[in-house]
Every structure is written in structure tokens, then in C-alpha cells.
Amino acid sequence: MNEEILRMEHITKRFPLGGGRTLTAVDDITFSVRRGETLGIVGESGSGKSTLARILTRLEVPTAGRILFRGEDVTALSGEALRQHRRSVQMVFQDPSTALDPKLRVRDILCEPLLNFGLIRSRDVPDKARELLRLVDLPEDFAGRYPHHMSGGQRQRVAIARALALEPELIILDEATSALDVSVQAHIIALLRTLQQEKHLAYLFICHDLYLADQFCDRILVMKQGREVETIRGLREAKSPYAQKLIASVFSVEEGKNKILPPELFQ
């Protein structure tokens, strides 16, 4: 069994709504991720998936609970210690057209994190950019392009290369393939699998496509309104009525017109 690199313990996040009311976006969530493992998080909008990702990257501070990264408590890190922690946890967002600076060329997008951490010098940028582009199967001459001169799939490859630049141990993929066509999605998933094997990466895969999560993830955490419903190793294991309702709501090519939708959706 691989070493556990992340442990979220009883994480809760409440947001004030005004008038003394609060919204509990994440409610007592506990899970762990091992090196080389992919943990999926699925659930409807408002289930707290993205808040959880924001807590993990420490873009939000949890109201209660602890985040342990490689055994170290990072819940309350600040300043330089927090900056160093973020090297190990990188994120790929849903929409690569807004996640990349439109005024930077690909080489500068890819190497900015490395320059910020003083890991390379400016004169190393062209070589490093080419190396990162090779990792994600993009032609080396893309280094000179701007994001708007690339397709959505190519841009998402650049976003993945940027996430890899700092050699993180954990990458959060927040609906990272949702905006892509299915054929492009299949290529990106294959790339993520290869990279995971080569670099022993752990992924947190936030996704609303249940069947995609089923194919890609080792375990799936099902969330509803901030709470854990169940954690399963595959959709076939799903026992909760909630997970079963989600699965039964998906239109599949296999079922076509014979699809019978769950009656509780129409009560």
C-alpha cells in the first residue's frame, strides 16, 4: 500500500449569509489520498465539491477540522510556509480559456511558477518550456503561441503542463475535462493516466460525469449538500439511494430510448 499523502479530518466550512444565518458548504468531511491514487468527488451543484478543493489549496480556511499533508498539519499555515506548501498541491481548472493569462506566451505561462520559486533562471525558460510541452504531447513550437491560438484541448494540456512544472505530489482536477469534447476528453484522460504512472502523482478528480469518474478513479466520494453520502470503489458498489438516483439519471448511449428515469425525480 502506498504512503498516505493527504488527510482531511472533519473538515467543515461555513459561510455567513447575513442576518446571523450561515451556510454550511462543507460539513464534517474526512478522507485521505495515497500516492499514485485517484480519488473522485462527485455530487450535484451545491454539494460542496469546489469548496473542498479551495480548502485543500488553502484558498479558503476551514471553519473546523485539520488538513494533514504528508503528516504535517497545514491547516493554519501562512506566509512563506503556505507558499512552499502550494508547490506540492497544484490545480487544473474547468475552463482553460480563463485559467491562462491571454497576454502571455505558452513558454511564460509554463515557466512562471518555476521563476517565482527561483527554481530556474530566465535563460533556462526556452529549454524548460520545451521539456514541459513534450510531457503533455504538444509540439515544441507551441512555446511561442498565445492561448487564443490553441484549441480547448491544447489549452488544457498547457494547463496540465503548468501544474506539473513544480513537480507537485497532488493535482486537483476541478472539472478539468468537462468543457471538452468527448474525444478530446478521452485523450486528456489517457495523458493524465500516463503522467500518474510516470510520476506517481495523486489526483483529486472533481467531476459531475459519474461514468467518467467510475473509469478514472480508484475511489469515489459521493457528496450531497456538503456531507459525505458514501465512498465507493466503483459505481457498482453504490448503496445509497442518493448515488443510485444520480446513476439512474444519466442518459447513456447503451440504453437509448429504453432508459427508465427514476420516478422520484418526478414526484
Added chain:
Amino acid sequence: MLLEVKQLGIAYGRRPPVVRDVSFTLDAGEVLAIVGESGSGKTTIIRSIMHILPGGGHIAEGTVFFQGEDTRAQSPARHRELCGPDVAMIFQDCGAMMNPIRSIGRQFRDYLSIHGVKNPAEAHALMTSMLAMVRLPDPERILKSYPFELSGGMRQRVGIAFAMALRPKLLLADEPTSALDVTTQAQIVKEMMDAARSVNTAILIVTHNLGVAAYMADRILVMKDGRPVEYGPAEDVIYRPQTDYTRRLLAAVPGPGGLS
């Protein structure tokens, strides 16, 4: 025949057509799904039928006949007359198509009034019954709400209620459920189908979701790079695809069979 599209080509300005050689027909009560990847021209086709192509877009080749009438020859006034009672459209984000500073009720009333439902009691009864039909709880409260007060799923339902209120003969739907959760998607797809069946409305739906297309459509048109790749009965296209492109597209969909 309700809609007949023949050798349709669509161009922007003087540039060569971005969509070409598109032909299909649609009878009353039929459902046709146009599927394909981004950039394949599916939205462009539906927009050309609705006369809402952006910046300089126009029908450059072929014909579009709606109820035997050449749509290119229609005056703007004639087109406006048809929009609503004859042709209605549901957008991917219906909320973005609503006026943000007017209540749902006010917008709905104006829309009905323009198309001749001027009696306030009659309009009110129609609005509440339409909102109830798309399973929105408490229609009276919805009518008083502003678009920002509703969730994405609720706004899509309001959009369907608007579109179906005048029992159009043709419903154009552009990725109507793509931004929604699977549960909301399932509800809306079913509501759209039920609403259309009850008044024999034909549906032309553009979607990248092949599962939704397989569930809804009688016939499917597969587009790639502005050209039709395959067109036929849904069962044939889904279960006996004739082209490598359609086969690849189907194989890339994650499904219960674990395709990848």
C-alpha cells in the same frame, strides 16, 4: 412537411461557407438531434433557422422552407410573427436571455400580450399552468421572482415554459441541459418531451451529449467541421454507425459499459 432544409450553406460576410451541404426534414411531432464536437457547426444551423446568426452570418447556399414558406424571403415583420406561436427556442442558458431587471411574470405577460393573449386573467392562468407543467414549485412566487433569484435549472424550466406557452409547431433547443446536473437534466429532458408530445411539437435539438440524443431523437444528424457526416434514424446512427467518425465519437463517451 414542417421544416425542409436543402443543401444549406452558411457563410460569414464574403468568406467561404463555414457550414455546407446540410439537408434534413422534420415533420410535426418528430425529434431530430444534431450532434457533433465544438466547431462542427451545429449551433450555426439552428441559429440560421431562427434568423439569429451573429455578425454578418447568412444563408449563402440552399434553402430553408418552414411550412412551405421560404424563410429567406420572409420580412422581419413576418419572422417576428412566427417567433413564438410557430417557432420557439430554448437556449443553453435561458437566464442570460431574460431581462435581469424585470420580474419573470412581467416578461412572460409581455411575451404573451405581443402574441395576442391580452386578457389578464387568461394570461395569468396560462402562465401558472405552464410553470406548473415544467414542475416549478409555487408558480405564483416564480412569477414575482427576478431571474437572478432562480437557480440555473429553474431558469431553464422558465425558458421551456415561455417557449411552449404558445404551443409552437417547432421547438429549437440549443444544448438546453448541458450546464445542468444529471438529475436536473433528466427532469428537463422528460419535461421537454412531454410538453412537445402533448401538442405534437417537433423538436430540433443541438447537443454534444449522445446519451440525450439517443433518448430523445427519432433521427440524428452527425456534423463535423461544418459538414454532415451521417444522417438517419437514431437507432441506425447509434447502434449501426456507418462512418468511422461516428464510431469514434460513440466510443469516446464514458458509459456503463466502460468503453475506454
